[in-house]
Amino acid sequence: MLYSEKVMDHFRNPRNLGKMEDASGIGEVGNAKCGDIMKLYLKIDDQGVITDVKFNTFGCGSAIASTSMATEMIKGKTVQEALELSNKAVVEALDGLPSHKLHCSVLAEEAVKAAVKDFYDRNGIPYDEKTLAASDMAEHAHDESGLL
Amino acid sequence: MLYSEKVMDHFRNPRNLGKMEDASGIGEVGNAKCGDIMKLYLKIDDQGVITDVKFNTFGCGSAIASTSMATEMIKGKTVQEALELSNKAVVEALDGLPSHKLHCSVLAEEAVKAAVKDFYDRNGIPYDEKTLAASDMAEHAHDESGLL
Amino acid sequence: MYIYADNAATTKPSQTAIDAMVSCLKEVYGNPSSLHSAGQKAAEVLFQARVDVAQAIGADFNEIYFTSGGSEADNQAIRSAALTGARRGKKHLVSTKIEHHAVLHTLDKLENEGFEVTLLEVGPDGIVKVEDVEKAIRPDTALVTIMYANNEIGTIQPITEIAALCREKKVVFHTDAVQAVGHLPINVHDQQIDMLSLSGHKFHGPRGVGALYVRKGIPLRNLIEGGAQERGKRAGTENLPAIVGMAAALKEAVANMEENSKTVTALRDRLIKGLSHIDHSRLNGDPVKRLPGNVNFVFEGIEGESLLLLLDDKGIAASSGSACTSGSLDPSHVLLSIGLPHEVAHGSLRLSLDESMTEEEIDYIVNAVPEVVAYLRDISPVWEDLVKGDKDYVIQ
Amino acid sequence: MYIYADNAATTKPSQTAIDAMVSCLKEVYGNPSSLHSAGQKAAEVLFQARVDVAQAIGADFNEIYFTSGGSEADNQAIRSAALTGARRGKKHLVSTKIEHHAVLHTLDKLENEGFEVTLLEVGPDGIVKVEDVEKAIRPDTALVTIMYANNEIGTIQPITEIAALCREKKVVFHTDAVQAVGHLPINVHDQQIDMLSLSGHKFHGPRGVGALYVRKGIPLRNLIEGGAQERGKRAGTENLPAIVGMAAALKEAVANMEENSKTVTALRDRLIKGLSHIDHSRLNGDPVKRLPGNVNFVFEGIEGESLLLLLDDKGIAASSGSACTSGSLDPSHVLLSIGLPHEVAHGSLRLSLDESMTEEEIDYIVNAVPEVVAYLRDISPVWEDLVKGDKDYVIQ
């Protein structure tokens, strides 16, 4: 199988799918040219706890599954904890991704960080740019098998 | 099939196989290095008619069949007629040979001519070298498929 | 229910092909190069398969070289013509931007080795213009290679005209007819084609076997060296079971071509009509000059792989030119070549039909696709922007 | 009765192999590169076959590249290593005079392209000396390629020693193990082999499929360009039915190797003993360091093709290194390499056995061969000369 059962489960039944009207922060990463865009909405309470998450994704199966998994992993966590989410953790939680799909997990991590950044910006909270940088960069394999 | 039924018939049941004690002329052509040697014995009567022919051959299926066919074609003929035997006629009489086996028919023609030459030489009969030259030369295809 | 609508990727071997293969596996086990009767029986079976394949495309039996498939045939044809040309100082090769990778990557490699390659554009209809081929041909052109029909968008190229032009200009002409053979009527002699590649598994024959037709008089160089099989031009013990399976399938495909073509074209057009109701979508490739079984759509705002996977969940096997299906970031070079912008090209869907399919299956697809497209648009931030008017639709 | 004693040319596919193929042809029709479930099922089957083949030779699954057979594997391995070497200024290749034509002709071609090739002699026993390999290796040697076991005379080469030497000298080592895999125990990692070619049809698997093992870290270049199959190193839709047939046959062969080897070796030695009674004949190749199933004799005074054809009439399928079997005038390069003069080399006979054969069959051959040899000697002018003493026997 291309994907683990976990990936297929999150792809088929994405958790926290949808938009959010009154988000505390919104992150949008990726671009349509490359075939993946993730939009992540966070609701954050006074204690800095993420009480709700929603997401929309344009992208392949692993892109949808990675965002879904990331939302599950940060829901109920503090913003600080969410910033510690690495793409590696997402991949592990999904029981692995094919190597040419690792960039999807990177995007998911970036989406979380972008949403937190938006939250910080909206609220004038100072932050260290470094904590908002992606933990890892997957190689973008240029393997063109194309159609058969 | 590699060989026509005619070839296989002459290979399996060669006509005029054997040696001859009191031959009027003997021709031996080919060489063991190349894998074909034909030895042809003629008995020729006073009228110049070939009353008996025998042959021995070291060689492949088509070499044996070609000599066998050639002996059949010249038996009962005059020496003159025998000299007119072409390798092409042998090939036709055999219903064809694979292209890389054509040299066998050439050898058969040469064997007849060599035996007649021997008969001429033994009897001091003068002859035109040209009438004793082979009518055709098959290409020696060097196609080494080897063992599989 | 499982609807296999990915016949352009590979077809199910027909019962005829399987039967031919099994009987060969069991009974014709000899090596055709062996002189004993087991070998000679194999040689006869091989010969008959060669005759059958030749007849199916209007060639002579000794113009057929069996290969391990379409890719090998393409590689050998192009490399051979290029090297032969180079010996005469001709180092220019002409092709199109929409060829299969077996052609494009071979050309890339030759370019690295010092050849000059002209890749012609195609129009938005996915068809190359004969006059563009004419303009591209130079005195040092060694080869023109243009596919018969495209594997993604199904467009049929003006091969007869291009071949005639090449014959007139005395340039060798090769066509990758992997998608066409068994589906479109082809006569290589009448059409003046010099070299043609075909592959068994695209017409219900087996995989791992193909053929290269090379017109008498056109030199052919080996890609694989060794034994004297295929008249010394392609070494390796002949894949006899696959060869007879391919020959049987091809004979059957050609015998039923007219009828199959009618059936499949009707199904195709029913499917195209059904999918055309989806807004902001477009049929890729010419609607008429296309393979009977090819349907290729693009749907704005969604990505192809998720579309595929969700259709698969609904029991529909399809394919996409989306980059994500291949691990690349760039979507299909064919879709880009017909002018689709990257973001839209990611949302493509290829459904390739065959004669075993029914109208009910088509109607099932016609119902399923809009549902999945609507769901994916609903969760797509790209679609959100389009609907909100933050971005303009590419497809009206 | 028909005794098939030409297993070195090709083997009968086993029922296990045929069953695996048929079930794949019917049920696993998807393309392994397709994302839908039919395709992913095919991808799984392909993966399992890769694991099975890897295990059979002690490799990792990602060191296995499926090819269309032994010839293609040999071509790709050698060409790849040569071109990789050339990039580093290494343009010297070492091999032996008794390799298969898939190796020799590839080397010929590379020689024409500017490489320097050293072909080592073998002894009269048909075995290359390790010290000769050592002497041949130079600082600019890009590759040593030496076959595991010879296809004609069955001699087994000192591969473990040669591979260790090459590893020590940091030269890439490839072995054409087409005749060895499935018959001799092989562990590529333990034996330090860098590249190894194998072919399905030599161990009761199907034809038209093989594999190239390439150790991790050794660069591999494409022979066939195109799609990204085989991790981008060998384009073309995978020949899945043949691949699973090969994997099944190889698994079976390895599982039964010890037992088969004992059976076949006993049959072989019985046959060798039986044929040794023929005067002026000789066993070619080492009597002990030889493939379990290989018997190769030379009979003075006769020619191999007629011997074959007459044996075939008696229901025995065999083979010969005689030139006449191939259309060349020169007899087998292997027989010449072990020192047989031309005229004698024409009189060779190869009988290659398998585990399905019986002692009765062997005894039948032992009776039949002397009869046919006697007849052919009787009609042979060469034999006449030998008997008369006009010429000296080469074989006493």
Ligand SMILES: Cc1ncc(COP(=O)(O)O)c(C=O)c1O
């Ligand atoms: C030693 C050896 N190498 C290579 C080959 C070529 O294998 P294939 O015919 O599968 O291409 C063979 C047999 O034909 C062989 O015996």
Ligand SMILES: Cc1ncc(COP(=O)(O)O)c(C=O)c1O
């Ligand atoms: C147009 C075209 N050319 C070449 C090929 C390669 O054929 P094969 O996979 O048999 O090597 C394909 C299909 O895979 C194709 O569609």
